[in-house]
């Protein structure tokens with residue numbers, strides 16, 4: 339097998355990074371993938387930096403043992419807290435994901451943007467650096483999405499509890515007249531419809547999924563790592579260290595092409 343035929347690896351604290359996997363699969367259907375859902379340790383958002391780095395290293399080692407050619411840190415919390423450590427430690431290319439606050443800042447007309455993310459992301463140095471580089475005239479309404487990841491991991495996406503939390507978290511944004519809301523956690527694209535219903539159709543909701551897929555493709559092209567072989571069908575292996583039922587549900591539409599395994603890691 340040529341190096342270019344090796345899989346793309348992705349990891350997240352849980353099932354949220356599948357929102358990135360879907361973008362990757364859509365843009366590069368000929369690529370094989372390996373997805374690691376560290377659901378046992380979710381949420382990462384409330385953990386300290388050292389713990390997040392430890393999980394990121396463990397996940398990376400697992401993906402390296404499966405011969406991945408590139409690793410996507412499909413988690414804003416792990417990217418903003420650990421990607422520098424990973425890049426210093428391993429030779430393999432890493433793609434990270436960060437809240438799309440810059441594009442929102444460029445497009446806003448009300449000069450107010452909202453960002454919903456985990457505590458770990460909003461408190462990170464990387465996020466602080468990005469937000470402090472933006473105009474001081476811009477109002478950034480930051481909101482920790484406490485409890486949202488837990489509900490998503492349990493499969494309670496369309497529940498009353500979710501609606502109550504979302505209404506509470508979005509209220510200050512509506513009050514501040516934001517015209518863009520940035521989803522700074524890879525779990526949150528699964529809440530997009532509910533958020534849109536609460537804030538109304540005029541507010542633009544953005545996430546970084548598509549940008550990450552494009553960036554991954556660019557890096558693979560620049561390193562001559564795009565899979566050009568078309569004879570053998572690509573494989574898609576998902577590994578989860580908890581019950582796989584919720585993961586199976588959100589990947590229902592892909593069930594004929596993927597394999598999901600419950601494993602210990």
Ligand code: DGL
Nearest residue numbers: 351381382383414415524
């Ligand atoms: N999906 C993750 C993120 O993008 C992590 C959420 C969490 O585990 O708290 O931040």
